Amino acid sequence: MNDTLFMVLGALAAAAAGLWAWRRWHPASFWYGIGFPMRAALVYLTWRHVASGCGLTRHRRRWRWSLDAVPVVGSAARNAATVVEHKRRMRRVDVERAPRLGVLRPTRLGWRMRVRLHDGQVPADYERAAEGIAHAWRVHSVRVVDVGPGVVTLWATMRDPLTEVTVTPETGELLTVRPGKLENGADWVIDFRTVPHWLIAGATQSGKSNLANVIIKGLAPQPLALVGFDLKGGVEFTPYRPRLSALATTRAECVALLGDLVAELERRMAVCREHGARNVWGLPADLRPVPVVLLVDEVAELFLMADKSEKDEVAKTATALLRVAQLGRAFAVYLIVCGQRIGSDLGPGVTALRAQLSGRVCHRVNDPETATMTLGDMDPAALDAARAIPAETPGVCVTAGQDGSWHRARSVYVGEAGAEQAARDHAHLTPAWAEVTGSSVAVLRPDVPDAA
Numbered sequence: 400m401n402d403t404l405f406m407v408l409g410a411l412a413a414a415a416a417g418l419w420a421w422r423r424w425h426p427a428s429f430w431y432g433i434g435f436p437m438r439a440a441l442v443y444l445t446w447r448h449v450a451s452g453c454g455l456t457r458h459r460r461r462w463r464w465s466l467d468a469v470p471v472v473g474s475a476a477r478n479a480a481t482v483v484e485h486k487r488r489m490r491r492v493d494v495e496r497a498p499r500l501g502v503l504r505p506t507r508l509g510w511r512m513r514v515r516l517h518d519g520q521v522p523a524d525y526e527r528a529a530e531g532i533a534h535a536w537r538v539h540s541v542r543v544v545d546v547g548p549g550v551v552t553l554w555a556t557m558r559d560p561l562t563e564v565t566v567t568p569e570t571g572e573l574l575t576v577r578p579g580k581l582e583n584g585a586d587w588v589i590d591f592r593t594v595p596h597w598l599i600a601g602a603t604q605s606g607k608s609n610l611a612n613v614i615i616k617g618l619a620p621q622p623l624a625l626v627g628f629d630l631k632g633g634v635e636f637t638p639y640r641p642r643l644s645a646l647a648t649t650r651a652e653c654v655a656l657l658g659d660l661v662a663e664l665e666r667r668m669a670v671c672r673e674h675g676a677r678n679v680w681g682l683p684a685d686l687r688p689v690p691v692v693l694l695v696d697e698v699a700e701l702f703l704m705a706d707k708s709e710k711d712e713v714a715k716t717a718t719a720l721l722r723v724a725q726l727g728r729a730f731a732v733y734l735i736v737c738g739q740r741i742g743s744d745l746g747p748g749v750t751a752l753r754a755q756l757s758g759r760v761c762h763r764v765n766d767p768e769t770a771t772m773t774l775g776d777m778d779p780a781a782l783d784a785a786r787a788i789p790a791e792t793p794g795v796c797v798t799a800g801q802d803g804s805w806h807r808a809r810s811v812y813v814g815e816a817g818a819e820q821a822a823r824d825h826a827h828l829t830p831a832w833a834e835v836t837g838s839s840v841a842v843l844r845p846d847v848p849d850a851a
């Protein structure tokens with residue numbers, strides 16, 4: 400008897416140790432093999448209670464068998480008030496119905512599932528309930544994604560994938576970079592051919608420069624021209640100069656470069672018209688011009704005026720930047736505009752420019768207006784998520800593309816040294832500014848002989 404008990408205990412201990420080791424050494428297969436099926440069973444078993452607790456159920460009248468106490472009457476009843484018998488009978492009763500769940504599908508960090516809305520429900524009801532559902536399921540977060548007619552998809556994430564981000568920014572594909580991770584565990588990918596212009600907002604120390612570094616590191620190995628506008632005296636972008644075809648550090652230089660770019664865009668437009676192409680990607684490969692990515696650091700500096708004498712220059716800059724943004728998508732000139740504060744007080748130029756920057760990234764910001772300017776014309780839930788970014792997680796942001804969907808994301812930390820190294824390693828890929836635009840602004844690339 401004792402032997403059998405020892406054997407059973409030994410087998411249980413061995414099984415527990417095996418499961419522990421499996422989970423420890425191969426968490427991914429453990430999740431798909433053991434963790435997810437158990438979670439799925441729990442979700443199906445508890446869904447009615449969870450939905451009821453989160454106010455997602457509806458009451459319906461349904462026919463049900465019920466066991467009712469019926470007073471016994473007639474000769475069998477000596478005291479009709481106390482003698483009862485139980486009878487099963489069909490009755491219409493009030494039942495609580497949870498929204499119908501679809502099949503749970505595992506993801507690397509959790510699962511997703513479709514839920515059929517009750518009549519009268521809207522996706523916003525599920526967005527409001529998401530936090531309650533996350534607590535009930537003991538998961539990091541639940542998000543409503545993929546809204547279709549009558550259905551929503553809920554995406555549950557077990558732990559925050561943004562605590563530690565490790566990805567390589569280089570994707571190997573033209574005009575595409577992988578700056579970090581999204582909250583659902585997927586890679587965060589920026590594809591300039593899909594979303595050409597980006598607005599990156601964030602308070603000081605929120606991770607803007609790091610994101611710019613990651614983008615430079617990701618784009619540096621690609622056959623394209625990088626251009627920097629750095630009105631903080633060039634301190635941010637000068638270290639990347641070997642990979643920059645042009646760098647402007649004063650507004651006058653920005654105006655000159657923008658003039659070149661507008662002229663180049665007009666030239667590209669004429670070439671496309673001549674060849675019956677709608678954009679440069681429709682041109683024969685040997686005629687296709689080099690793509691240009693223009694990074695603007697601290698955009699407010701471009702629009703701030705110390706006195707009236709600068710008014711003209713500011714107006715010129717704003718108009719040229721707007722033209723570049725409007726024509727850039729078709730003719731392969733892309734904008735990345737960074738700023739701490741992007742308020743309407745900077746003038747109408749900023750508001751008009753913002754409308755052209757369909758990609759948005761909002762880090763932690765100090766003033767609600769900047770968050771509203773960055774994300775306000777998108778889903779209000781994105782704005783709430785941006786306002787909730789804590790100071791102790793630099794690099795965490797809310798990113799939204801032009802399709803209106805948004806995600807919490809975090810950039811991978813590369814630091815200045817990483818981006819500088821990439822700029823030096825790929826300096827040989829830097830086209831001279833004169834080559835890019837057919838002009839020559841001598842001041843801009845003194846270190847590249849053919850630009851001088």
Ligand SMILES: Nc1ncnc2c1ncn2[C@@H]1O[C@H](COP(=O)(O)OP(=O)(O)OP(=O)(O)O)[C@@H](O)[C@H]1O
Pocket residue numbers: 601602603604605606607608609610739793794795809810811812
């Ligand atoms: N993705 C990240 N992961 C981890 N740490 C990060 C990340 N991004 C930034 N940091 C940390 O936060 C600090 C501030 O980042 P960064 O310089 O990019 O902020 P910033 O918004 O550009 O600030 P400023 O406007 O003052 O230049 C960095 O020194 C770095 O240590």
